[in-house]
Amino acid sequence: MAKRLGTTITQHILNQQREKPEATGAFTHILYELIVAAKVISKDVNKAGLVDILGSTGEINIQDEAVQKLDVFANRIIVERMQHIGQLCCMGSEEIADLIDIPPQYPKGNYILVFDPLDGSSNIDVNISIGTIFGIYKKVGDETDINFLLHEVLQPGIKQVAAGYFIYGSSTIMVYTTGNGVHGFTLFPSVGEFLLSHEDIRIPEKGKIYSVNESNYPYWDEKTRSLIDYFKTKDKKSGRPYTARYVGSLVADFHRNLLKGGIFMYPADLKDPKKPSGKLRLMVEANPLAMVVEQAGGYASDGHGPILDIQPTDLHQRVPLYIGSRKDVELAEAFISEKRQGN
Numbered sequence: 599m600a601k602r603l604g605t606t607i608t609q610h611i612l613n614q615q616r617e618k619p620e621a622t623g624a625f626t627h628i629l630y631e632l633i634v635a636a637k638v639i640s641k642d643v644n645k646a647g648l649v650d651i652l653g654s655t656g657e658i659n660i661q662d663e664a665v666q667k668l669d670v671f672a673n674r675i676i677v678e679r680m681q682h683i684g685q686l687c688c689m690g691s692e693e694i695a696d697l698i699d700i701p702p703q704y705p706k707g708n709y710i711l712v713f714d715p716l717d718g719s720s721n722i723d724v725n726i727s728i729g730t731i732f733g734i735y736k737k738v739g740d741e742t743d744i745n746f747l748l749h750e751v752l753q754p755g756i757k758q759v760a761a762g763y764f765i766y767g768s769s770t771i772m773v774y775t776t777g778n779g780v781h782g783f784t785l786f787p788s789v790g791e792f793l794l795s796h797e798d799i800r801i802p803e804k805g806k807i808y809s810v811n812e813s814n815y816p817y818w819d820e821k822t823r824s825l826i827d828y829f830k831t832k833d834k835k836s837g838r839p840y841t842a843r844y845v846g847s848l849v850a851d852f853h854r855n856l857l858k859g860g861i862f863m864y865p866a867d868l869k870d871p872k873k874p875s876g877k878l879r880l881m882v883e884a885n886p887l888a889m890v891v892e893q894a895g896g897y898a899s900d901g902h903g904p905i906l907d908i909q910p911t912d913l914h915q916r917v918p919l920y921i922g923s924r925k926d927v928e929l930a931e932a933f934i935s936e937k938r939q940g941n
């Protein structure tokens with residue numbers, strides 16, 4: 599798949615935007631700055647194993663710098679880089695309860711950035727891939743006061759103008775879409791550039807992998823249990839049982855299934871009455887990945903309908919997530935919405 603290796607991400611974004619006569623360059627600017635932030639985060643994630651040597655959170659390391667938790671650090675890097683570029687009216691982060699305003703010394707723009715600065719962060723100290731997830735929306739009204747911008751931010755995912763993620767793993771990879779296919783770039787550390795490595799990614803229509811935290815089985819309802827039982831039941835004709843793969847880091851699980859085919863699930867469960875919709879967040883996790891997967895020919899559902907159609911009511915609302923190969927997700931939806939019984 600490594601065609602036209604050598605195309606930089608900047609060139610690729612410019613080429614894509616050139617095809618849109620209405621493009622002003624604002625959007626290119628946002629993506630460009632986000633990429634710089636991700637490079638900085640990537641560098642620090644690579645040093646994560648040195649934390650015990652250089653000092654742990656809250657302490658002073660040997661360079662006399664205060665050591666921050668990596669997810670807090672990643673959040674700060676993104677906010678600081680993005681707030682001054684003059685293209686955003688506000689931001690929403692998984693790490694921050696309220697909307698993030700643009701400081702008065704910087705101009706405001708017409709775009710909204712929502713992001714999870716370091717998804718899968720419980721995996722940092724065991725050297726498992728983690729990532730940054732982002733979605734970009736355009737502001738529709740004239741409002742600029744942060745106290746009245748929430749309704750602008752709470753747009754359904756279908757309104758995203760771009761979405762994607764960075765994975766900090768064995769290599770650092772960026773996958774993004776602006777509504778014109780899904781493209782992947784690998785960071786060449788010696789050059790400091792993201793180069794095209796996965797052009798026009800298409801997810802297989804049906805996969806062989808199911809990814810779910812099965813220890814939640816006792817907390818699932820009967821429909822969810824029969825769905826998971828279905829994937830594990832032997833049936834040669836439909837290619838079952840599926841194989842199980844669950845890293846526990848959403849970006850890593852999603853990325854593998856995007857390239858190989860399969861379904862990632864974080865269903866609703868009864869584990870915590872305060873989180874009846876499961877663990878994952880609609881705006882900073884489910885929506886961006888849903889745009890990516892749909893652009894790659896896949897599908898994302900909450901078990902009843904498309905993730906991208908959900909009207910958010912809260913910046914941090916959670917949502918059950920079934921995402922991946924279209925046929926597998928449609929099948930999951932049929933189980934969960936009771937259009938299908940048993941196997």
Ligand code: FDP
Pocket residue numbers: 716717718719720721811846847848849877878879883
């Ligand atoms: P983490 O808590 O490590 O940040 O939404 C966060 C997330 O990881 C996802 O990346 C991951 O898929 C999920 O939680 C894992 O949750 P479980 O531990 O409940 O399986």
